[in-house]
Amino acid sequence: MxxxxxxxxxxxxxxxxxxxxxxxxxxxxxxxxxxxxxxxxxxxTGIIVKYGAVINWQKSEKPKVSALIDVKVAPQRGYGFDALARRIYRFPEVRSVYLMSGAYDLSVELEVDSMEAVGRFVTEKLATLDSVMGTTTHFVMKKYKEDGVILDDPEKDERLVITP
Structure with a gap:
């Protein structure tokens, strides 16, 4: 091929x-x-894993809340970060989990129905895991572009055109 x-x-x-x-x-x-x-x-062969759609939840009647959570981890001997990442990505509200360079070890992307659901996830599910040393949560306020698709509606210029 x-x-x-x-x-x-x-x-x-x-x-x-x-x-x-x-x-x-x-x-x-x-x-x-x-x-x-x-x-x-x-x-x-698993190269194509899933087919999907990009959804602009901001325009739907029931918008979703997206959050990015930075996670500081104490790696487990013999497993590194993989074992904890597997536990985290099994939660249904988790959209993505990434191993990161920098101040935090993992980045977790959530998509839920409310800001309260994000808080519950962090306090009841994520922070209770043994290897998690700390988290920082970032709420997505507005998505301008996702997966290569522009979601932002530019404001229309409502000024009158004046010609000499």
């Missing part, structure tokens, strides 16, 4: 996961069957 073709298919699906294989094949000048075969192989 051509690495270049595989990369092109991945790039197209990353941009728009709803593209049909026929359209991808046409865009790349390949057969539909070949593209389907490559996509199936990418799914089977």
């Amino acid at each position: 051509s690495e270049h073709l595989q990369h092109e298919i991945l790039s197209l699906l990353k941009e728009n996961s709803r593209l049909e294989t026929e359209k991808i094949a046409h865009m790349l000048g390949e057969s539909k069957e070949k593209v389907e075969q490559i996509i199936q192989e990418l799914e089977k």
Whole structure:
């Protein structure tokens, strides 16, 4: 399988996961069957893990609260940060967990229904874990761009145009 073709298919699906294989094949000048075969192989090997949508929760009737939590950890002998990261990412409200460089070791992204739910998560679930030494919580006030998609609605200029 051509690495270049595989990369092109991945790039197209990353941009728009709803593209049909026929359209991808046409865009790349390949057969539909070949593209389907490559996509199936990418799914089977775990390179393609999930297809999804970018949602602007700020425009929905029931917006979500997003928070980023920096976590300072005492690494466990023989496991490093991996064991704790696995425990954290199993909580359903956790969207992402990253190992970070800098002052904090892990960064946890939450998406919940309220600010209170963030507080409960930190105090009842995260802070109670043995290896957690400290946390800093950042609430996302507004998302301007997510996953390459601009969510910000620029304000319309309501001034009158005056011409000489």
